[in-house]
Amino acid sequence: MKREPLSKGETPDIAEAVLNAGFDISTCPVRDVMDHIGGKWSSLMLLVLSTKPHRFGELKRAVPDISQRMLTQTLRDLQRDGYISRHVFATVPPSVEYRLTPLGESLMPALRALVAWAVDNHPRIAEARQTFDAA
Amino acid sequence: MKREPLSKGETPDIAEAVLNAGFDISTCPVRDVMDHIGGKWSSLMLLVLSTKPHRFGELKRAVPDISQRMLTQTLRDLQRDGYISRHVFATVPPSVEYRLTPLGESLMPALRALVAWAVDNHPRIAEARQTFDAA
């Protein structure tokens, strides 16, 4: 995903938007962050891990409709960005534990706020969707 | 994406997680909402539209690396869920304006909180990523 730096002249609108939100477009950390935690499974993983550390199999059972492939990949992405840490125990069969890092923890309030909003407004969304589909 | 209702016995972990977060797994509004606003472009659209209504072309210029195809689709999805409204003006060439609905507005505080977190913690994420890639 290549993103060219943008001159202000070319993009007055986004410039305004991002400045309002308090960030610089040329680096645009929002996308950098949102693209990851906004992924299909990431927020769910973080939510589950925020309750307590989990092992790979536990996560798989906790989010039943994720494929193992996506689980592995999501965990690696989250680990790469420093949200979670991975601890291997040399048992047999080997077990691996995933847990939130302090960085991951620090994200949770904002994420929970979003979840709370989702819960509160879900009926309205469902209604909007029905109205739209009827037309 | 079909999701079977789950018995508590099968999924003690997620049950705990979702109950902590305050929602019911069998309907899981979180995914329903997150899958959409967590999309690659949705949050960006909402952010841009939160500053003022925009026309199609303005949005395209504001987010230069979105394809027209994705712009159309993202807008339609957001409209379907009731976050934004679409107003056609019968000028020539026709112009179309998109703006946040009250529902969309109500989401902004939570979204902005997430954006603020992203801005604050972007350096830490970049650092974690570098550390990870070095290994």
Added chain:
DNA sequence: TCGCATTAGTCTCAAAACGAGATCATGTTC
């Protein structure tokens, strides 16, 4: 009057992401 530009999309085709399921290595248990 002959293009040419503008606007909001759509269409087509290639590339990337994703899901399902088989497969692996390994030591423990029966």
Added chain:
DNA sequence: GAACATGATCTCGTTTTGAGACTAATGCGA
């Protein structure tokens, strides 16, 4: 010695996404 559990990878086919050409109607300049 065969089945089992674990964390992870491989292959394959489907879905989603991206790039870019194409459409409609009309105003504008040459």
